[in-house]
Amino acid sequence: MTDATVSLVRAYYAAFNTQDAAGMLALLTEDVRHDINEGETQHGMEAFRAFLAHMDTHYREQAEDLVVMASGDGTRAAAEFTIHGTYLRTDDGLPDAHGQTYALPVGAFFDVRGGKIARVTNYYNLAAWTRQVAVGQADT
Structure with a gap:
């Protein structure tokens, strides 16, 4: 079970890195819970799809x-x-925004049910991100 779960999460980030929203969504349960960093908790595939579209509009990330x-x-x-x-x-x-770059450590946590991701919770330091985009360069 551990290997399958690690592979599932790795596949999720592989899809993330290629901006493959459909690939990411295919790995989620229909009732996925998404805990947004310093934000609300959203439920369901449609909310996650909307979140991804929003992120793609404002950010390009790896x-x-x-x-x-x-x-x-x-x-x-x-x-x-x-x-x-x-x-x-x-x-x-x-x-x-004016094309600033940033680099941040992130922690993410997952629940897995039936071979799919049922919860995604992300944590990062929003204040550090804000400082980076305010000066227009990533921390080194």
């Missing part, structure tokens, strides 16, 4: 240095990675 861990029974997983991105278009309530 998950690098991915490490995935899973519980022995395969029902839970965690991923740690660095997100490298470009801020493409101003997002509501955030600084103005």
Whole structure:
């Protein structure tokens, strides 16, 4: 079970890195729970689809240095990675976008049910992201 869960999460990030929204969605349960960093909890495939469309409009991102861990029974997983991105278009309530780049450590947590991802929870330091886009360059 652990290997299958690790492979599932790796496939999710492989689809993420190629901006393959359909590929990401295919790995989720219909009732997926999505805990947005410092934001709301959304439920369901349509909400996740809308979130991905929103993100694609405002950001171009790649998950690098991915490490995935899973519980022995395969029902839970965690991923740690660095997100490298470009801020493409101003997002509501955030600084103005003009192509700034950023790099942030991210932690993500997953529930797995029936071979699909049933929960995605992401954590990163929004204040660090804001500082990076305010000065227009990624932290090194």
